[in-house]
Amino acid sequence: MISRRAFLLILGSGPAFAQLPPNITAERQAALRAAIRKATSGAAVRAGKVTISIPPLIDNGNTVPISVTVDSPMTEADHVKAIHLFTEKNPQPYVLTAHLGPRAGRARVDTRARIADTGQVIAIAQLSDGSYWSDTVSVVVTLSACLEDGLI
Amino acid sequence: MSARVVVSMPKSARRGEVIEIRTLASHVMETGFRRTQLGELVPRDIITQFVCTYNGVEVFRAELHPAVAANPLISFTTVATESGTLEFKWLGDNGYSATESAQLSVS
Numbered sequence: 001m002i003s004r005r006a007f008l009l010i011l012g013s014g015p016a017f018a019q020l021p022p023n024i025t026a027e028r029q030a031a032l033r034a035a036i037r038k039a040t041s042g043a044a045v046r047a048g049k050v051t052i053s054i055p056p057l058i059d060n061g062n063t064v065p066i067s068v069t070v071d072s073p074m075t076e077a078d079h080v081k082a083i084h085l086f087t088e089k090n091p092q093p094y095v096l097t098a099h100l101g102p103r104a105g106r107a108r109v110d111t112r113a114r115i116a117d118t119g120q121v122i123a124i125a126q127l128s129d130g131s132y133w134s135d136t137v138s139v140v141v142t143l144s145a146c147l148e149d150g151l152i
Numbered sequence: 153m154s155a156r157v158v159v160s161m162p163k164s165a166r167r168g169e170v171i172e173i174r175t176l177a178s179h180v181m182e183t184g185f186r187r188t189q190l191g192e193l194v195p196r197d198i199i200t201q202f203v204c205t206y207n208g209v210e211v212f213r214a215e216l217h218p219a220v221a222a223n224p225l226i227s228f229t230t231v232a233t234e235s236g237t238l239e240f241k242w243l244g245d246n247g248y249s250a251t252e253s254a255q256l257s258v259s
Contacts, residue, residue: 091183099213104229
């Protein structure tokens with residue numbers, strides 16, 4: 001016969017762990033790295049030139065205003081071709097990819113994103129000379145997007 | 153579904169001026185990760201593409217993913233080169249499509 005202690009252990013552990021894959025953090029990290037590799041085709045990404053403007057403390061992760069600016073003259077010879085935006089903890093790392101060119105005048109794009117959990121937000125800019133630059137910002141999320149799924 | 157979109161930009165600009173364009177589309181941007189109370193997955197329904205053309209030439213394009221918030225706002229800039237029409241197009245899941253156009257007079 002099963003002991004009371006063993007029975008309670010089964011009750012407590014079963015449903016809680018059934019929802020979440022065991023290595024969710026590692027899986028998210030791998031997905032993020034794969035997404036960045038796909039965006040940059042494996043090229044080296046240097047920190048700098050890109051600035052993410054985002055509130056450091058987010059009350060509501062369902063609509064987070066994000067603005068990405070890249071330090072670039074935006075001329076025919078030297079301009080930003082694309083801006084990729086990623087989050088670390090979402091079920092999918094992609095947020096938005098913007099394709100611009102010299103006709104944009106300024107290298108800037110604003111949007112609103114969903115952010116699932118406290119973690120990093122990463123922006124990568126692809127320049128016309130083929131180099132990649134990035135900025136990483138850590139944010140704290142109080143009310144998470146996707147919380148009801150137990151995805152965190 | 154009603155495809156309501158709003159574009160906010162100046163009506164006129166000097167030649168060479170950088171103008172800011174703000175666009176909003178009314179859309180739920182259902183992520184495909186949420187479940188109903190019965191545990192069924194709600195299918196994904198999002199806007200996936202946004203394109204802006206200036207007198208027929210593409211000046212800005214964006215690919216959207218489920219992590220873009222509901223009623224997606226996209227704001228960007230362009231150089232006012234000549235008077236004409238800016239056309240905006242949103243494309244999404246389940247055949248979603250919305251278009252809007254705006255006139256810009258350049259002096």
